[in-house]
Amino acid sequence: MIKSFFNKKKKVTEESITAPLTGRLLNLEEVPDPVFSQKLMGEGMAIEPTEGTIVAPIDGQVIQIFHTKHAIGLRSAATGIELLIHIGLETVNMKGEGFEVHVNEGQKVQVGDKLITANLSLIKEKAASTITPIIITNSDIVDKIDKATTTDDVLKGSSQIFGVQIK
Template sequence: MGDRPNPARGGPAGAAAAEPAGGGDRRELAVPAPVTGRIVPLEEVPDPVFAERMVGDGVALDPQAGPVIAPLAGTVTALFPTGHAVGLRTPEGVELLIHLGIDSAHAEGAFEALVAVGQQVEAGQPLIRIDLERLKAGARSPLSPVLVTNLDELGGRVAPVAQGTALAGKSVLFRVVWAGGPA
């Protein structure tokens, strides 16, 4: 975790602690990329559940290199049996979903979970080993949404930051901005 720069805060990647940003009541959390890949708007994900933000808001990545890492420190709240999706909750109360590929649950051998539900993880810690060739061969699309799933609860929004290619743990994808104290 320690020495990698975080362009959003000038500190270590994943160390973007929520802090008042201007008004004292506003909180902000920078979310780095969990996997290296090309950033794609959610509207381009070929699944209306993600494209229409039914599950949450964020961006998608077209993965180019693994593994999938924890973008921030937190607790693993969900892990699909196939290993194609993982949920995290940060100490600030922000809930993230990293969903690898579209219709990827049947991409046999594409994913190997490296964590378990309830486990505390550090920013940069590997969560899922991913075989990109098997993902591309077995999924309808490799596009992988990275979402905040509890924006309604937070009363918040996602502010996209990056474009182009994101580097896992280094490039900030978006900021979560919400009012009030901890969730």
């Protein structure tokens, strides 16, 4: 019993979220869709991508893949934070066209693992925008969010876009 007391893992309360896409980092308020810009789905950041490969921004598990392939939900292994990566705006209307999913629901992923490939040219042609919001969907467990102060270009799998502290 004493051994198990001393071997308890310390709860992780902070986590860094990396960019799931390469492109220009934006504040949510800049997203031309009120659902995201007014933070109705939650807090986060957005990226205007320059390439169509979406990678895992955290170590964790795939908890949802939308049947239209335009969005994916992840849960962090470290803190339990849940992220929604919504590829483009009004891309649900594309009904999966132009999206290739590389993972399955329930699959464990690490930062940088390829999740989805999106055809940005097709999205530009058939949807409102390629801007991709990255949203914290369970913000009730978040105590503090530290957003990147820059709106410069970010690199998928390596640039930090925000950090979170859990309650």
